[in-house]
Amino acid sequence: MRKFQWIAFGVLIGLVVGMAGSALTAAHAQMQGPSPAEAQAALDREKAILDQMKTQLTQMQTEMSSTMKMPMTATEKAMMKQISDLTKMVQMLWQANTELTNALQMGLGSKNK
Numbered sequence: 091m092r093k094f095q096w097i098a099f100g101v102l103i104g105l106v107v108g109m110a111g112s113a114l115t116a117a118h119a120q121m122q123g124p125s126p127a128e129a130q131a132a133l134d135r136e137k138a139i140l141d142q143m144k145t146q147l148t149q150m151q152t153e154m155s156s157t158m159k160m161p162m163t164a165t166e167k168a169m170m171k172q173i174s175d176l177t178k179m180v181q182m183l184w185q186a187n188t189e190l191t192n193a194l195q196m197g198l199g200s201k202n203k
Contacts, residue, residue, distance in 0.1 A: 126198065129194075129198050133194060133195050133198065136187075137191060140184065140187060140191060143184055144184060147177070147180060150177065151177060154174060154177065157170065158170055158174075
């Protein structure tokens with residue numbers, strides 16, 4: 091049980107770091123004023139990262155749901171609650187990053203017209 095908790099926590103931290111890195115990539119691309127082709131390539135990479143993160147997040151939520159059904163001590167339940175709260179925050183970050191990427195895509199599309 092503890093092994094799963096540490097793995098889940100590690101995955102969450104990885105997702106948060108990955109999301110922060112991908113957001114910085116998009117912001118950097120905006121500040122540098124890339125060519126439309128470079129901006130589109132950056133957005134395509136961002137979307138691929140977000141798709142991969144969504145898959146991992148969904149898989150983790152499914153595994154956590156199964157784990158929560160197992161008998162646990164009060165300490166383990168508290169840890170799972172914290173991991174669940176972190177998962178919700180990661181999901182909110184993912185959603186915000188997705189919306190930002192979509193807005194950038196729309197802005198890029200209007201510049202190319």
